[in-house]
Amino acid sequence: MSRYDEFQRFREDLNEKILAKGTTHTKRFFTLDTKVYEGDTALPAKTKELLGLAASMVLRCDDCIAYHVDKAVQSGASDEELFETFDIALLVGGSIVIPHLRRAVEFLEECRG
Amino acid sequence: MSRYDEFQRFREDLNEKILAKGTTHTKRFFTLDTKVYEGDTALPAKTKELLGLAASMVLRCDDCIAYHVDKAVQSGASDEELFETFDIALLVGGSIVIPHLRRAVEFLEECRG
Amino acid sequence: MSRYDEFQRFREDLNEKILAKGTTHTKRFFTLDTKVYEGDTALPAKTKELLGLAASMVLRCDDCIAYHVDKAVQSGASDEELFETFDIALLVGGSIVIPHLRRAVEFLEECRG
Amino acid sequence: MSRYDEFQRFREDLNEKILAKGTTHTKRFFTLDTKVYEGDTALPAKTKELLGLAASMVLRCDDCIAYHVDKAVQSGASDEELFETFDIALLVGGSIVIPHLRRAVEFLEECRG
Amino acid sequence: MSRYDEFQRFREDLNEKILAKGTTHTKRFFTLDTKVYEGDTALPAKTKELLGLAASMVLRCDDCIAYHVDKAVQSGASDEELFETFDIALLVGGSIVIPHLRRAVEFLEECRG
Amino acid sequence: MSRYDEFQRFREDLNEKILAKGTTHTKRFFTLDTKVYEGDTALPAKTKELLGLAASMVLRCDDCIAYHVDKAVQSGASDEELFETFDIALLVGGSIVIPHLRRAVEFLEECRG
Numbered sequence: 001m002s003r004y005d006e007f008q009r010f011r012e013d014l015n016e017k018i019l020a021k022g023t024t025h026t027k028r029f030f031t032l033d034t035k036v037y038e039g040d041t042a043l044p045a046k047t048k049e050l051l052g053l054a055a056s057m058v059l060r061c062d063d064c065i066a067y068h069v070d071k072a073v074q075s076g077a078s079d080e081e082l083f084e085t086f087d088i089a090l091l092v093g094g095s096i097v098i099p100h101l102r103r104a105v106e107f108l109e110e111c112r113g
Numbered sequence: 114m115s116r117y118d119e120f121q122r123f124r125e126d127l128n129e130k131i132l133a134k135g136t137t138h139t140k141r142f143f144t145l146d147t148k149v150y151e152g153d154t155a156l157p158a159k160t161k162e163l164l165g166l167a168a169s170m171v172l173r174c175d176d177c178i179a180y181h182v183d184k185a186v187q188s189g190a191s192d193e194e195l196f197e198t199f200d201i202a203l204l205v206g207g208s209i210v211i212p213h214l215r216r217a218v219e220f221l222e223e224c225r226g
Numbered sequence: 227m228s229r230y231d232e233f234q235r236f237r238e239d240l241n242e243k244i245l246a247k248g249t250t251h252t253k254r255f256f257t258l259d260t261k262v263y264e265g266d267t268a269l270p271a272k273t274k275e276l277l278g279l280a281a282s283m284v285l286r287c288d289d290c291i292a293y294h295v296d297k298a299v300q301s302g303a304s305d306e307e308l309f310e311t312f313d314i315a316l317l318v319g320g321s322i323v324i325p326h327l328r329r330a331v332e333f334l335e336e337c338r339g
Numbered sequence: 340m341s342r343y344d345e346f347q348r349f350r351e352d353l354n355e356k357i358l359a360k361g362t363t364h365t366k367r368f369f370t371l372d373t374k375v376y377e378g379d380t381a382l383p384a385k386t387k388e389l390l391g392l393a394a395s396m397v398l399r400c401d402d403c404i405a406y407h408v409d410k411a412v413q414s415g416a417s418d419e420e421l422f423e424t425f426d427i428a429l430l431v432g433g434s435i436v437i438p439h440l441r442r443a444v445e446f447l448e449e450c451r452g
Numbered sequence: 453m454s455r456y457d458e459f460q461r462f463r464e465d466l467n468e469k470i471l472a473k474g475t476t477h478t479k480r481f482f483t484l485d486t487k488v489y490e491g492d493t494a495l496p497a498k499t500k501e502l503l504g505l506a507a508s509m510v511l512r513c514d515d516c517i518a519y520h521v522d523k524a525v526q527s528g529a530s531d532e533e534l535f536e537t538f539d540i541a542l543l544v545g546g547s548i549v550i551p552h553l554r555r556a557v558e559f560l561e562e563c564r565g
Numbered sequence: 566m567s568r569y570d571e572f573q574r575f576r577e578d579l580n581e582k583i584l585a586k587g588t589t590h591t592k593r594f595f596t597l598d599t600k601v602y603e604g605d606t607a608l609p610a611k612t613k614e615l616l617g618l619a620a621s622m623v624l625r626c627d628d629c630i631a632y633h634v635d636k637a638v639q640s641g642a643s644d645e646e647l648f649e650t651f652d653i654a655l656l657v658g659g660s661i662v663i664p665h666l667r668r669a670v671e672f673l674e675e676c677r678g
Contacts, residue, residue, distance in 0.1 A: 014441035021418060021444070025262045025426045028254070033434045036204045036251045042193035047160055051167040051198060055205040056435065058168045058546075060626070061399070063438035064205075079586060080155035085164060087590045091149045092168040092177075094510075094546025095598045096621065099628035102579035105586070127554035134531060134557070138539045138601045141593070146547045149590045169548065171433075173287070174512070176551035192247060200251045207397075207433025208259045209282065212289035215240035218247070262430045268419035273386055277393040277424060281431040284394045284659075286513070290431075305473060306381035311390060313477045317375045318394040318403075320659025321485045322508065322623075325515035328466035331473070353667035360644060360670070364488045364652045367480070372660045375477045395661065400625070402664035488656050494645035499612055503650060506616040507623045507657040516657075532607035537616060543601045544620040544629075 004110045007066055037071070046075040050085045057089035060100050066107045073111045082108065117223045120179055150184070159188040163198045170202035173213050179220045186224045195221065230336045233292055263297070272301040276311045283315035286326050292333045299337045308334065343449045346405055376410070385414040389424045396428035399439050405446045412450045421447065456562045459518055489523070498527040502537045509541035512552050518559045525563045534560065569675045572631055602636070611640040615650045622654035625665050631672045638676045647673065 019027055037048045049072040056064035072082060086104065090097050132140055150161045162185040169177035185195060199217065203210050245253055263274045275298040282290035298308060312330065316323050358366055376387045388411040395403035411421060425443065429436050471479055489500045501524040508516035524534060538556065542549050584592055602613045614637040621629035637647060651669065655662050 010441070014444055017444055017448075018440060022422055023426055025258060026422065026429065028258050029426075029429055029434075030437075032251060032254050032258070033204050033437070036200050041197060042191065043163075043197045047163070048197065048201060050156075050160070051164060051201045052205060054164040054168045055171045055202060058172055058548075059205070059435045061435050061438060064435055078155065083587055083591065084154060084156045084161065087149050087588055087594075088161060088164045089168060090546070090591065090594055091146050092165060092172070092546050092548055094542070094544050094549070095594075096510075096544055096624045096626050096629055097546070098595075098598070099626060101583060102576070105579055105582055109582075123554070127557060130557055130561075131553060135535055136539055138597060139535065139542065141597050142539075142542055142547075143550075145590060145593050145597070146550070171435075172548045174548050174551060177548055196248055196252065200249055200255075203252065203255055203433070205433050205435055207429070207431050207436070208255075209285045209287050209290055209397075209431055210433070211256075211259070212287060214244060215236070218240055218243055222243075259430050262426050267423060268417065269389075269423045273389070274423065274427060276382075276386070277390060277427045278431060280390040281393045281397045281428060284661075285397055285431070304381065309474055309478065310380060310382045310387070313375050313475055313481075314387060314390045315394060316478065316481055316659070317372050318391060318398070318659050318661055320623075320655070320657050320662070321481075322511045322513050322516055322657055323659070324482075324485070325513060327470060328462070331466055331469055335469075350667070353670055356670055356674075357666060361648055362652055364484060365648065365655065367484050368652075368655055368660075371477060371480050371484070372663070398661045400661050400664060403661055485656050488652050493649060494643065495615075495649045499615070500649070500653060502608075502612070503616060503619040503653045504657060507619045507654060510620045511623055511657070530607065536606060536608045536613070539601050540613060540616045541620060543598050544617060544624070 002110060004066075004070075004107070007063070011063070011067075044075075046072065046077050046081075049075050050077060050081065053082075054085055054089045054092075057086070057097055057100060057104070058093035060093070060097060062100060062103050065100055065104050069104055069108050070111055073108070079108075079112075115223060117179075117183075117220070120176070124176075124180075157188075159185065159190050159194075162188050163190060163194065166195075167198055167202050167205075170199070170210055170213060170217070171206035173206070173210060175213060175216050178213055178217050182217055182221050183224055186221070192221070192225075228336060230292075230296075230333070233289070237289070237293075270301075272298065272303050272307075275301050276303060276307065279308075280311055280315050280318075283312070283323055283326060283330070284319035286319070286323065288326060288329050291326055291330050295330055295334050296337055299334070305334075305338075341449060343405075343409075343446070346402070350402070350406075383414075385411065385416050385420075388414050389416060389420065392421075393424055393428050393431075396425070396436055396439060396443070397432035399432070399436060401439060401442050404439055404443050408443055408447050409450055412447070418447075418451075454562060456518075456522075456559070459515070463515075463519075496527075498524065498529050498533075501527050502529060502533065505534075506537050506541050506544075509538070509549055509552060509556070510545035512545070512549060514552060514555050517552055517556050521556055521560050522563055525560070531560070531564075567675060569631075569635075569672070572628070576628070576632075609640075611637065611642050611646075614640050615642060615646065618647075619650055619654050619657075622651070622662055622665060622669070623658035625658070625662060627665060627668050630665055630669050634669055634673050635676055638673070644673075644677075 049068050053068035162181050166181035169181055275294050279294035388407050392407035395407055501520050505520035508520055614633050618633035621633055
């Protein structure tokens, strides 16, 4: 199982457990967190994924970065668009973002591959 | 002098002092930080400002938020696009972002006004 | 108008503007953010406010700290309980929390006064 | 050796090395960090562990989260109390907390198991 | 009263209140936080202040930055040494550090003046 | 291959990929991030590495910490100097830094070994 598949599997398994045991508030938060990126609204879905990606990069969460790289690719983002998003995250967030950028680029290759 | 003008004045005065006393590295960082948002490239300038805005909101820097709200407005972002960007920052960054959202919305009114 | 009243006024004014212009997602987030602290559930309301306070202190958001100090006081938290919460935030978050602790203690005096 | 045992082993081994080589300040910090959670004081030990847990979740430190989940369970926290603590961390800290919540829930199962 | 004096006054007043009402743990933390920078040890006092400054800049705490700029100046740090410290904070922490750098440079002028 | 070698290998491989696909801005950021630590300037190279280390510890990035521990050791930092740097990071950043301190100390042993 690739890193990508493993990540998806763990994500799904645990989300299921969280939603089974969590409160109504937990469930509502998870629903809201999905809906906020859905569809082309004032902003295209692709742009919303890139916004989620930039936010995840400066907050330095590898799983969140992987998730939004995957979704951005699925919504049609090109490598050029992704690398310009990476640049903004790098400038805003500083060199501390670099290790996460490395893993983002490695994960992007898996998504494309 | 409005909060907006005061902010611009302080920003310019101090940037001048920093660039006068700073090293070559300081200057290069400042140049890079301007260039990364410039023009329509793979991503439109407006999208790049929204990315800078989302990153600034989750990192909770009021001056950075004000700066990117201003630039996003100048590059043609609508209120709908700005509020969708706010939503993503709010979901990713949590309720801790709310006080900054309040000041962002207040600043947006000044920019529009 | 005291710092406390000013803070409440600004908070209410801007929340109104945000809810007027925000999307359904914004509104839902705000509702959820209120409901999660409401009432005595598995945890007493007071404990939930102290949890919100500790989280706000280590994330270093003065408005959020003031809000939860106020709510904790209203739900019956004693100074001893508040200072023990401050201690945990201080130990977990480090000396970077101290300036926020100063403002928290100043605000607590206003709440009690 | 389970993830839980491995975590405990590494934690103990390295703490020993740190205390052997560290300065008086290092030792005092470690002592203080233990004492601040000890016993039922103005706040019950269980509440103090939940405060440490909420703070660790919004700061997104998996080891700290695991440590406080373990201690909270030992001090008698129920799943309901833990999930309400998770909710507050989720609301305050945002969706960036979710990957840590997944690992917290996985670790909680190991602690209960 | 200058910003510098106002800052010192508030700092002292509130520290006094915190130490009066705080627990033994609060007091010990405050003592430790002073002692860790004291004197020329393996590292000279000046270097320790610059370390505290760099840490405060990337964590973006204006009061902590002002405190360590003041202490670094008192321990003999030159402008060149301070600006090189600023550069490292800027590179590690990114453009989000810039607003704090502006206030650091303004405060440094007050300290020198 | 030791953890140390593995880390170096991954770092070099991915940097190569990033620089191959990245924009001019990416490349300039990477260059700047190297140059800012180079040589004895107003501050000795060793001090600059310790500043990068303290900044990386409070921002809690294991790869960045490992990188600066390695560079600090290469530039002649003693264990005493490193542990005093650790102390400042611990006090400024709080107990949330401890898990990273453990891995820093483990990595330091590998560097010395």
